Amino acid sequence: MRCNCYIPxxxxxxxxxxxxxxxxxxxxxxxxxxxxxxxxxGLGGGFAAYGIYPRHADQFAFHMMFDTKQAKxxxxxxxxxxFDIVLDEEIPTRPGGxxxxxxxxxxxxxxxxxxxDPPILWRYFLDVPEExxxxxxxxxxxxxxxxEINSKFDSAFVASxxxxxxxxxxxxxxxxxxxxxxxxxxxxxxxxxxxxxxxNTPGWWGGAHPFCLLDWSIxxxxxxxxxxxxxxxxxxxxxxxxxxxxxxxxAYLFDLLVRRHNLSVEIAAKALASPFWKDIDxxxxxxxxxxxxxxxxxxxxxxNGPFSVILGHSRGMVGFNDRIKLRPxxxxxxxxxxxxxxxxxxxxxxxxDLDEVWSPKAGTVVIGELHEEV
Amino acid sequence: MMSELPAEFIVKIDYDxxxxxxxxxxxxxxxxxxxxxxxxPEHKNCVACHxxxxxxxxxxxxxxxxxxxYKENANWMPEIxxxxxxxxxxGGILLTGMGNPRPYQILWDHMLIDACQVTNPSIDPLRExxxxxxxxxxxxxxxxxxxxxxxxxDLVTELQPQVKLDVPVLFGAMSYGAISLNAxxxxxxxxxxxxxxxxxxEGGLHKDLYPYAGNIIVQVASGRFxxxxxxxxxxxxxxxxxxxxxxxxxxxxxxxxxxxxxxxKTRMIPVGTDAISPAPHHDIYSIEDLSQLIFxxxxxxxxxxxxxxxxxxxxxxxxxxxxxxxxxADVVTIDGFKGGTGASPMVIRDxxxxxxxxxxxxxxxxLRDEGIRNNASIICAGGIxxxxxxxxxxxxxxxxxxxxxxxxxxxxCRICQKCYTGNCAWGxxxxxxxxTRRLDxxxxxQRLSNLLTAWSLELKEILGSLGVNSIESLRGSRxxxxxxxxxxxxxxxxxxxxxGIGQ
Numbered sequence: 001m002r003c004n005c006y007i008p009x010x011x012x013x014x015x016x017x018x019x020x021x022x023x024x025x026x027x028x029x030x031x032x033x034x035x036x037x038x039x040x041x042g043l044g045g046g047f048a049a050y051g052i053y054p055r056h057a058d059q060f061a062f063h064m065m066f067d068t069k070q071a072k073x074x075x076x077x078x079x080x081x082x083f084d085i086v087l088d089e090e091i092p093t094r095p096g097g098x099x100x101x102x103x104x105x106x107x108x109x110x111x112x113x114x115x116x117d118p119p120i121l122w123r124y125f126l127d128v129p130e131e132x133x134x135x136x137x138x139x140x141x142x143x144x145x146x147x148e149i150n151s152k153f154d155s156a157f158v159a160s161x162x163x164x165x166x167x168x169x170x171x172x173x174x175x176x177x178x179x180x181x182x183x184x185x186x187x188x189x190x191x192x193x194x195x196x197x198x199x200n201t202p203g204w205w206g207g208a209h210p211f212c213l214l215d216w217s218i219x220x221x222x223x224x225x226x227x228x229x230x231x232x233x234x235x236x237x238x239x240x241x242x243x244x245x246x247x248x249x250x251a252y253l254f255d256l257l258v259r260r261h262n263l264s265v266e267i268a269a270k271a272l273a274s275p276f277w278k279d280i281d282x283x284x285x286x287x288x289x290x291x292x293x294x295x296x297x298x299x300x301x302x303x304n305g306p307f308s309v310i311l312g313h314s315r316g317m318v319g320f321n322d323r324i325k326l327r328p329x330x331x332x333x334x335x336x337x338x339x340x341x342x343x344x345x346x347x348x349x350x351x352x353d354l355d356e357v358w359s360p361k362a363g364t365v366v367i368g369e370l371h372e373e374v
Numbered sequence: 375m376m377s378e379l380p381a382e383f384i385v386k387i388d389y390d391x392x393x394x395x396x397x398x399x400x401x402x403x404x405x406x407x408x409x410x411x412x413x414x415p416e417h418k419n420c421v422a423c424h425x426x427x428x429x430x431x432x433x434x435x436x437x438x439x440x441x442x443x444y445k446e447n448a449n450w451m452p453e454i455x456x457x458x459x460x461x462x463x464x465g466g467i468l469l470t471g472m473g474n475p476r477p478y479q480i481l482w483d484h485m486l487i488d489a490c491q492v493t494n495p496s497i498d499p500l501r502e503x504x505x506x507x508x509x510x511x512x513x514x515x516x517x518x519x520x521x522x523x524x525x526x527x528d529l530v531t532e533l534q535p536q537v538k539l540d541v542p543v544l545f546g547a548m549s550y551g552a553i554s555l556n557a558x559x560x561x562x563x564x565x566x567x568x569x570x571x572x573x574x575x576e577g578g579l580h581k582d583l584y585p586y587a588g589n590i591i592v593q594v595a596s597g598r599f600x601x602x603x604x605x606x607x608x609x610x611x612x613x614x615x616x617x618x619x620x621x622x623x624x625x626x627x628x629x630x631x632x633x634x635x636x637x638x639k640t641r642m643i644p645v646g647t648d649a650i651s652p653a654p655h656h657d658i659y660s661i662e663d664l665s666q667l668i669f670x671x672x673x674x675x676x677x678x679x680x681x682x683x684x685x686x687x688x689x690x691x692x693x694x695x696x697x698x699x700x701x702x703a704d705v706v707t708i709d710g711f712k713g714g715t716g717a718s719p720m721v722i723r724d725x726x727x728x729x730x731x732x733x734x735x736x737x738x739x740x741l742r743d744e745g746i747r748n749n750a751s752i753i754c755a756g757g758i759x760x761x762x763x764x765x766x767x768x769x770x771x772x773x774x775x776x777x778x779x780x781x782x783x784x785x786x787c788r789i790c791q792k793c794y795t796g797n798c799a800w801g802x803x804x805x806x807x808x809x810t811r812r813l814d815x816x817x818x819x820q821r822l823s824n825l826l827t828a829w830s831l832e833l834k835e836i837l838g839s840l841g842v843n844s845i846e847s848l849r850g851s852r853x854x855x856x857x858x859x860x861x862x863x864x865x866x867x868x869x870x871x872x873x874g875i876g877q
Contacts, residue, residue, distance in 0.1 A: 079797070223494035225841040228769075228853025236742045261516040267527070274844075276503045290529050297513045297748070299846035305494045306841075323843065324502055326495055368851060 011221035012039035012342040015192040015310040021374035026183030029191035034175035044167025044196030044208035048217035049188035059125035063159040066120040070156035083126040091121040097174035157206040162215030169208035194219035217312040225305030233300030269365040271298035316369040325362035332357040338368035381417035391434035396425035423790040425799035447644030468720040471793030481731035490841035497835035507751035508840035511536035512679040512704040540569025546778025548578030551721035552716030560818025565589035568826040597651035599641040617686035619713025619756035626651035637693035680704035692740035713756030715795035738771025
């Protein structure tokens with residue numbers, strides 16, 4: 001019987017958020033994603049954490065990966081020219097560190113695979129020089145520079161670029177990645193995690209999830225079958241898609257729709273996982289008008305194919321599924337905590353006592369938001 | 375001068391089977407079948423329209439090529455010599471009908487479509503919704519919303535007029551004059567049933583078809599035949615015809631003998647006069663002139679309908695299309711060099727223009743590079759033969775496709791290429807009452823809408839196998855196409871990878 005516990009499908013995601021802004025260490029999120037060990041294959045894991053750099057909350061925190069010292073040097077020259085570097089330091093790691101805790105998962109073999117061959121991991125806290133923002137906003141400027149680094153420098157990669165947040169990712173099982181990056185020592189009010197079973201792109205450090213741009217982070221289980229058009233749609237707005245993976249389009253689409261087009265997260269999610277015409281045709285007038293306009297105007301942003309996604313941003317966490325729910329996602333609440341996970345077990349593992357647990361319907365959005373006073 | 379042309383076809387009658395019912399004689403509109411105690415074919419008059427063979431109750435008629443009409447020669451092919459003989463005899467331009475028959479490479483047949491396996495599931499169109507709904511018209515780049523006083527969200531952006539299609543396949547522009555009123559009726563009825571559009575072509579709209587306004591594109595061409603305010607407003611969309619794939623840069627000519635009472639009324643010209651469409655619009659000698667006409671039409675329809683501009687696929691099509699969008703067109707229709715015609719100089723049809731596949735790819739990419747792709751829909755016309763072609767065109771970037779020849783074939787056309795003679799035995803490209811009555815509009819409409827139903831089902835199967843459930847996820851998704859037997863430059867122009875390469 002025990003053998004039947006295996007679910008040999010690709011990827012798992014997990015997210016947790018304190019809506020009152022309480023900061024928690026990374027142990028819980030590591031346990032949650034560790035329990036779903038079998039959904040990954042050790043070729044990628046990662047975490048996004050919000051609220052981890054309170055002392056540098058006003059600076060853009062760039063988490064960088066370099067393949068060579070040479071690349072680091074070149075890229076640093078570039079950063080010096082384009083930003084004011086307030087602080088730069090190596091991202092602390094625990095070489096050889098592995099996850100050794102017990103979880104309720106019976107068959108998983110933890111702890112035998114320490115992280116090897118990491119790139120040079122460095123973080124920079126950056127201010128945008130005032131004179132650079134005469135014609136563009138700070139965010140606009142940062143996006144442009146992130147795109148430039150990722151496309152210009154072969155051996156340098158921006159893993160995350162938001163304020164008071166960061167992405168920690170690499171090749172390996174996520175629980176070991178978590179221990180490698182010492183996530184037990186960081187405190188965040190939102191944690192998201194991803195375990196990867198790569199099929200469409202090679203396992204490389206930059207290709208692990210989450211994908212980040214500014215304070216957006218995406219962890220994603222699935223495959224975007226509409227990638228071809230989503231990519232070309234984004235390119236018309238100046239985005240450069242260089243990461244050889246479909247997940248980055250989700251991050252950029254949110255950036256486009258929410259930050260640049262000023263749509264609410266709900267409306268943006270309606271564009272990405274639109275209701276079917278058969279349902280739109282039955283909506284009351286006002287809603288019908290809105291839903292049809294979204295589909296007509298944002299057709300290039302419609303995501304198709306199987307996915308469940310957790311989007312993190314500095315004010316909250318958003319979970320949603322594809323239009324016919326081809327990938328699993330369960331949500332739960334306990335007090336001020338909101339949980340999202342590929343499997344209910346991933347939530348129960350860290351919070352057995354839930355007030356509420358549900359599986360959101362296809363195409364519906366679950367939104368966690370920081371309370372206004374926070 | 376006596377014709378020295380040998381017969382192109384040989385009509386064989388199996389006299390053992392023939393019961394001398396004369397049905398073939400009655401059906402032949404080209405004067406090939408004669409009755410002299412028994413059926414005697416005049417081979418030279420046969421055009422291989424297959425009307426006689428189709429209607430022979432005894433299956434006694436076979437039509438074959440006149441194999442050695444011309445002695446074999448790899449350089450001086452029969453077609454070439456036939457044309458020289460004709461011109462030596464008449465001193466005139468060779469006329470022809472239908473699309474380019476030459477064996478140019480068909481790029482559709484060098485593109486293959488992707489499908490899902492394991493990592494992304496394919497979707498069963500019989501069980502899940504599969505959406506083909508398409509909207510033609512100019513879209514804004516973004517939407518704006520605001521909260522109303524009840525705290526609800528309202529759409530602030532006013533959308534420009536959009537035309538809804540249930541299937542991304544339209545009927546091509548074919549004028550009343552080039553084709554019969556019955557054929558027009560069949561197209562209008564089928565468009566209505568299938569949730570798509572027919573196109574009047576440049577010959578105006580007969581009053582009988584006014585009830586189908588919601589399914590009609592009314593065309594404004596260089597001759598301005600039948601164009602008046604009511605005409606413009608009896609439509610879903612207005613199209614300015616600049617060019618046609620079969621005859622880029624060339625006008626049109628409907629001979630006076632075809633201009634009877636009804637066509638005269640519809641085109642607003644006297645009975646029996648030639649209807650000549652000039653090569654250019656004489657009020658459009660530049661892009662700014664085009665812009666003025668676009669807005670004149672928009673004024674005339676009070677900005678309630680999208681305005682399309684149709685051009686032929688020529689070398690510089692991408693830049694021209696970009697200009698057209700910037701001039702205010704809501705839809706750009708590109709007609710490839712395999713597109714059909716009622717009558718065209720053969721030298722133009724067979725030698726001018728470029729393949730629609732390349733033109734479409736270039737236009738879509740150009741509009742994207744300029745950030746104006748959302749500002750106009752792209753319609754792809756000229757050489758669409760199957761739902762596979764439709765899917766590939768949409769993946770290259772078309773919003774919708776057009777079928778002209780395929781629609782005629784559905785109504786009975788055998789592509790004999792004699793449309794310009796007015797003798798169409800199938801009652802389609804003719805105005806002779808004894809011939810036009812051969813086409814029952816009801817039957818024609820049924821066959822046309824059957825074709826669109828079949829293609830819709832096939833398109834849904836393709837979408838399902840691609841793992842997407844909405845046409846917009848295929849539109850412009852060139853990643854789902856691969857090229858086969860194409861050179862590097864062509865692949866680059868089409869924006870697709872060669873088969874064998876993954877993501």
